[in-house]
Amino acid sequence: MEFFLQQLVNGLTLGGVYALIALGYSMVYGILKLLNFAHGDVYMVGAFAGYGVLVAFGGPADPRIPVVTLIVLMFLAGMLASGILGVVIERFAYRPLRNAPRIAPLISAVGVSFFLQNAALLVLGARFRSYGTARMVDPATGLQWGPLRISIIRIVVILSAVALMVVLHLLVQRTKLGKAMRATAFDREAAAMMGIDVDRVIVATFLIGSVLAGAAGVMVGLVFSRVYHFMGFVAGLKGFTAAVIGGIGSIPGAMMGGLLIGLAEAFSAGYISSTFQNLIVFGLLIVFLLARPRGLFGVPEPVKV
């Protein structure tokens, strides 16, 4: 039972991170029908920005400011850097391709991804950087319930992921911008005819999606400590997978998809075999997609004739 709970916690942390990455994917997809393969690298930049703040304030072992303030600052820096980057990418790599064939921005995105990865390699070097959270916050502190342990940093990460998702939900459901985003996702031309500034909505979508990716980057740094130039690639694939599993374009779907994949990974590694962990996860997903071809929350599109 503790083993189960332990894997549940592990899966939830990982899933929360995947969900945040998937949200960016899914929001952009919902509006532009574009698979933004550079999204993972935006997340990488966010993680590095957080690391930069950490180093600037004296590193994990003896920070010059209180740890809580430091973590907040790291989140802000990561979200800011990623947000700006996302908007810049949209402006220069995607906007010129707004009416191009659907696959063209895909290749453009791949180009951006190559560029960002190697720019990071050039500027920051290839060495793995470590947030060193274990030296900042003792990993053994936190909730302890019998043999089950949840470290304080995991709690922080799970809570902030949930908080960000709630904020996003309110933003999309309750604000004017959210309404405009939903309208644009539903039908871009019609939205434009109703006086919605579609370009601005798209920029806002990229901004929000990238900010979430930046937050995810800092979270990964905090919980899983390692930051390096190539981290966005795998995370991007996972985020993409989560977005599709949830029903691509659907915001609650992306959240659920992320959690589902995180849990599937933790439980398959825990209960079956770590060697075949990926195989099992992919196998499950294949079966799932065959059974529900439009993901968890996807609705069949009406066929226009």
Place this chain on the structure above:
Amino acid sequence: MRRFERRFAWWAVFALIVAACGGGGQATTTTEGPGTTAPPATAATTTTAAPATTAAPQVCEAKIGVMAPITGPAASIGEEQRNWALLAVDLYNEENGTNFELVEGDTQLDPAQASTVAQQFAADDAILGVVGPAGSQEVEAVGPIFTDAEMAFVSMSATRESLTDGSLPTFFRVVPHDGQQGPTDAQFMIDELAASKVMIIDDQTSYSTGLADTTAATLEAAGVEVVRESVSQDVTDFSALVAKIDDATDVVFLPWQIAANAQLFGDQMAEQGKDAVIFGSDGLFSPSDFTVEGAYVSAFAPDIRGIPEDADLVAAYEAQYGDFGTFGPPTYAATVVLLDAIRSLCDSGAELTRAAVVDAVRATDQATSILGQPIRFTENGDVDGGRFFIFQIKGGSYELVK
């Protein structure tokens, strides 16, 4: 806007064609080396002086290649290897008045790219030997090409046992193979740690699975219970795996190459309150990145930071490139082996051919090296007398325990 795009494409295609023609020519001519913008002042003066005074000894001049994963997922390894090779060539030239040049080839740890790079090096007549490639599967892929070209290639990190079975006559390596490390580590776990149950987690690379196999074989032969797990190098989280370590497990063996991964593994063990001991292979020997208290690490050479003769070298590297881990020093050693071989040919007045370089490398007899040990090669290219030391991490520093 349409017009603009069309013109842009026009020019881009034009430029590509021009570039392709120019580059195609470049690939076949080997006279002009890279980095001609800023030759070191000394080299420039010696080369211009040489024709004037015919009596002066000829400057020993050659190119060598280095193959490493300089970009891509394994760049953290390749960057360090490339930098150490660069440093080796620079220092060697400075010290011996030679004029060696290093050509880098990025393989991304992909055997297909390694083959292409190998062909590039083989086609360049000025290249007399190659440092690398890094991975065992890359060595397998480039083997036929370098055998045909009679090119000596000295690897700094390919440890698969079967590489030196005699099928690759021009292959050498400065690191001992898996068949030496695995049993040593296993014996230590049995004798000193009194292990009764060991979890072995490979990271799905050629290096890792080979080492895991040899270690597991020795452990099982001694009646120790072995649990095999495996996890991809670029996985984000190890906690699901950490949770599987049960109370009976007393040693977790990590034959990994990414020290930061092992550090996280250790941190997550602390987080979940697991008290098994981590035992790392030489890939984790990295005092800056892997500092889990009480963990053991094996290595085929003592930490070069602790060797007094290497102090200048370490300082020179850190000044120029920053921190380093476990992959750099063997690359330095491999580079020096090659350069020494070529210079010995120069000194004896022999003709500089690749075949001669192979023989000269085989005849290598360094009384000591950067690794603090002699380097000689066996008939099949293995480093002679390779043995392993075992360190324990205490208070953040590596202490030799055996």
Place this chain on the structure above:
Amino acid sequence: MPEIGTDRWVAEFESRRVRREGPWGRLIEWSSRRWLWLFAGAAIVYPFVIGGDFGIRVGVNALLLAMLAIGLNVVVGYTGLLDLGYVAYYGLGAYGYAFLASDQFGIHLPTPVVVAVVALVVFGVGLVLGQPARRLVGDYLAILTLFFLQVFVELALNLDRLDLPFVDGPVSITGGPNGIAGVDPMEILGFRFGQVRDYYFLLLVLVILLIVGVTNLARSRTGVGWRAIREDTLAAEHMTIPSGRLKVLAYAFGATVAAVSGTVFAAVQLGVFPQNFTVALLIVVYAALVLGGEGSIPGALVGALIIAMVPELLRTPAGARLLFYGGLLVAGLTLVRPRRRLAVIVPGLLLFGLAVRALVAGIWPGLVAAETAGGVDRWLLRFSASADVVVSVLFVVTIAVALAAVAVRRRRVRDALLILGVYLLVLVWENRLVEEPSITRQLLFGALLVVLMVARPHGLLGRPRVEVV
């Protein structure tokens, strides 16, 4: 925004195609009729012109990529199925060859038999794994096929310690991360392929056969059916086109082409390794296809040649430099309008460089190269190796300035930014990028992909068409 009356526009597309104007257009028109001969001629001459095995090896890589791209063109370009598992079939072909022609299982079948068996088996596998294409559409099919690729890579990586019933000890099927080395070279009709050159010509024959085959197939009822499905599946079904069957057929056809090229790849490399068949290769194949223009065979060919050759060109610093300064020249000539403004910008650039140099020489003399230096050093600053941080910051600033120069509309500001941007680019290039050829190669490749896509959204040789989303 798509024009009103999209469907009609699509329907009339072929008849409304106008001949391209101008010298470039005429060249395209001419070469679009004679391109196969042009290509064949150039490709036959190429090994003799280029000399050396390296050039031919690059040619082999290019032809392999061309085969993959043309095969993928049938799946993606004609039928419109986004197949992200394509590379798995390349891998299946390669592993199939390795199983049947190496010491792994001690089987050494004759090459034609191996290729035939592999092609048949993979065609069958394609028919089975293509079934989901009947139900799944668009990106759901994409992710499903991507899973196929991941599963393939995982199997290749992990089927090396399998405990099978009735067999003692773990069995290695794929060799795990070590792959299978020592694969037999090909041998056809008694001719043993020993050199890269032999494979080059074999691949050339295969590519030409494939092009002829696919061209004819595209004109057949099947090919018309494929494209009808791409344009509008529903309408195609109402025209009694069996869309499900045709989709699966296209998928399996692509898979077979990939598998056959995989067998050649395994023989060229004399081994197969899991690292050969990753998502990275998938990206390369897609980039080749889309860059050339999806739906166009000459496009796929040109795209494959560019994608295979340009990165190799970038490997040598001299080649990279040529491409870099060539690119700057092209960018200058296209971005600056009217072109006479170059008369202001180029001298301005030179003066700016000299001014900065003079200014810096006064403050930090260490940054300026010695008087004896020639060429670009008389104009530029040189940073010492310890000033890497400065150069890194400059690199980021450079990107920002260059992007701003593209975005700004006001002419004077734009010219000023251009001068600054080009100066910074050259500065960063000469100080840092030439020292990191491997990273620079990837950087330029990424930038090239973006620029080419933005400049030619339909690919170099693709035809614009409106998609019904």
